[in-house]
Amino acid sequence: xxxxxxxxxxxxxxxxxxxxAVAREAWADAYRLLHGLDPADLTPDDxxxxxxxxxxxxxxxxxxxxxxxxxxxxxxxxADRQAGFMAWLxxxxxxxxxxxxxxxxxxxxARRHLRAEPECAEQCFLVWTDxxxxxxxxxxxxxxxxARRMAAIARRCGSADLYAMSVQxxxxxxxxxxRVAAGLDLLDEAMCSAVAGELSxxxxxxxxxxxxxxxxxxxxxxxxxxxxxxxIRWCASMPAENNFRGLCRVHRVQVLELRGRWPLALTEAVRxxxxxLPHERRLAAEACYLTGEIRRRRGExxxxxxxxxxxxxxxxxxxxxxxxxxxxxxxxxxxxxxxxLAVAGDGTGRVERCRLLTAQVEVCLALGRLDEARAAAxxxxxxxxxxxxxxGSAATLLHxxxxxxxxxxxxxxxxxxxxxxxxxRALAVWLGLGVPYEAAQVRMLLAAAxxxxxxxxxxxxxxxxxxxxxxxxxxAPDARRAAALLAGLRxxxxxxxxxREIQVLRLVAAGRTNRAIAAELVISEHTVDxxxxxxxxxxxxxxRAAATAYACTHGLARQ
Numbered sequence: 001x002x003x004x005x006x007x008x009x010x011x012x013x014x015x016x017x018x019x020x021a022v023a024r025e026a027w028a029d030a031y032r033l034l035h036g037l038d039p040a041d042l043t044p045d046d047x048x049x050x051x052x053x054x055x056x057x058x059x060x061x062x063x064x065x066x067x068x069x070x071x072x073x074x075x076x077x078x079a080d081r082q083a084g085f086m087a088w089l090x091x092x093x094x095x096x097x098x099x100x101x102x103x104x105x106x107x108x109x110a111r112r113h114l115r116a117e118p119e120c121a122e123q124c125f126l127v128w129t130d131x132x133x134x135x136x137x138x139x140x141x142x143x144x145x146x147a148r149r150m151a152a153i154a155r156r157c158g159s160a161d162l163y164a165m166s167v168q169x170x171x172x173x174x175x176x177x178x179r180v181a182a183g184l185d186l187l188d189e190a191m192c193s194a195v196a197g198e199l200s201x202x203x204x205x206x207x208x209x210x211x212x213x214x215x216x217x218x219x220x221x222x223x224x225x226x227x228x229x230x231x232i233r234w235c236a237s238m239p240a241e242n243n244f245r246g247l248c249r250v251h252r253v254q255v256l257e258l259r260g261r262w263p264l265a266l267t268e269a270v271r272x273x274x275x276x277l278p279h280e281r282r283l284a285a286e287a288c289y290l291t292g293e294i295r296r297r298r299g300e301x302x303x304x305x306x307x308x309x310x311x312x313x314x315x316x317x318x319x320x321x322x323x324x325x326x327x328x329x330x331x332x333x334x335x336x337x338x339x340x341l342a343v344a345g346d347g348t349g350r351v352e353r354c355r356l357l358t359a360q361v362e363v364c365l366a367l368g369r370l371d372e373a374r375a376a377a378x379x380x381x382x383x384x385x386x387x388x389x390x391x392g393s394a395a396t397l398l399h400x401x402x403x404x405x406x407x408x409x410x411x412x413x414x415x416x417x418x419x420x421x422x423x424x425r426a427l428a429v430w431l432g433l434g435v436p437y438e439a440a441q442v443r444m445l446l447a448a449a450x451x452x453x454x455x456x457x458x459x460x461x462x463x464x465x466x467x468x469x470x471x472x473x474x475x476a477p478d479a480r481r482a483a484a485l486l487a488g489l490r491x492x493x494x495x496x497x498x499x500r501e502i503q504v505l506r507l508v509a510a511g512r513t514n515r516a517i518a519a520e521l522v523i524s525e526h527t528v529d530x531x532x533x534x535x536x537x538x539x540x541x542x543x544r545a546a547a548t549a550y551a552c553t554h555g556l557a558r559q
Contacts, residue, residue, distance in 0.1 A: 025201055051065075080113040084122055088122070127150040165190075170186055184218060187214055187215075221434075259434055296328070319341075319342035323359055332367050350398070357379055361380070403425045406422050407422035407426060416449055441478070500531060504531040514528045
């Protein structure tokens with residue numbers, strides 16, 4: 001242990017203060033004080049505490065080293081329960097780091113130490129591992145039996161922490177086997193234990209992190225948003241060295257990005273990377289990727305490319321964001337090639353698969369590859385239907401994405417009867433979920449569909465709403481595109497009016513009499529009467545006042 005003089009004498013007071021810091025979970029103080037003691041004076045419990053202190057202060061590799069020393073001490077003392085628990089912690093750390101062989105060896109040791117012990121709380125960790133492994137194999141009945149056994153042991157041992165973990169484990173099994181609504185309801189029970197302060201700090205953070213991962217995997221944005229804010233409040237109440245800050249914050253970045261709170265999302269993403277890079281590169285990579293998504297939508301091309309490259313360096317596939325960036329740069333073939341490889345790969349989660357397919361529809365339609373776009377949209381639709389059967393809801397991110405993609409393909413096929421209902425459905429779901437950017441994108445396509453159907457007024461309303469949303473978000477390229485389309489739409493004669501009829505209507509709206517209009521346009525009053533008759537018929541109005549009102553609301557009145 002660095003920072004100490006070999007052979008230094010440990011005073012009883014120094015040892016007491018170090019152990020008191022551990023008891024108070026003042027981890028930064030505990031780490032500093034334990035490091036100042038003579039190693040010869042530390043017990044296995046002290047080494048275990050130093051491992052905890054190193055973990056809480058983001059020194060994960062050191063925490064592994066100290067737990068190995070604690071394990072050796074427990075083995076030497078014949079303390080099988082403590083040795084078994086320490087071996088399980090070492091298994092879990094190696095498992096999270098992707099060191100499978102090392103993790104397997106430590107799990108084997110944990111089982112050996114705890115197998116012959118009388119029932120104890122430490123055995124819950126082994127049963128939890130059994131649950132996870134059975135679930136991964138698809139042996140759901142076995143997994144649920146293990147999770148319930150864990151609950152029974154935790155209850156008999158009086159451990160609220162491990163009981164909450166067993167509830168979370170049961171929720172995970174239910175979700176995995178397709179009973180999503182029931183699983184998420186059970187997950188709420190575990191999360192409530194964390195919010196109510198019924199659990200120790202370590203298990204509170206653990207429950208939050210596992211629960212938030214489950215919510216995002218289930219595309220349950222409402223739950224994810226609610227529990228993320230609760231987790232962040234808890235993190236803020238903890239000492240500064242709280243190791244769960246970055247883990248919870250990355251989920252908050254995901255929610256903020258979807259909800260359109262981009263400035264705050266960018267700030268949180270930077271902090272997340274700083275906190276996670278030393279020991280959680282995978283989650284730090286996700287924060288970098290989300291930064292790229294926001295930068296791309298804001299038109300900050302160079303910054304977006306840099307963020308995607310950083311995410312790739314940290315092990316996160318930069319698709320589909322990079323493909324959409326390439327498309328915006330006019331590099332359609334590069335966009336399609338990168339995206340095709342990502343879609344062909346496996347191992348992505350349900351939500352990530354949805355995003356890849358949604359992007360593939362957009363890219364393929366831009367390149368005129370209608371068959372590929374249709375295939376991607378059909379897979380999205382099947383994904384949404386399968387999820388609806390599992391979760392009992394037709395108003396998730398998957399359903400909105402599938403409806404929008406299906407509408408885009410239908411519009412490209414000139415099938416307005418199919419496109420319009422799908423667009424209205426997608427818009428309703430996105431608005432209900434509070435996802436403004438995707439809702440505005442749907443409005444853009446809905447405006448085009450309305451225009452094709454002859455509903456110029458509807459098209460203008462959608463474009464105005466889209467432009468306002470893009471401006472509020474800071475999505476400058478999309479705001480400019482909406483403004484240009486709106487300007488172009490205004491230049492077209494509305495309701496079938498001829499150019500001369502528009503001139504007459506503008507003069508009527510300006511308060512001119514028929515004689516004044518005739519004089520200004522150098523036509524007869526009879527011709528003005530005929531134009532007015534045609535205007536009233538086309539606009540379905542019966543008075544000059546109504547025609548004036550139409551001109552004012554459709555941008556035809558003289559400024």
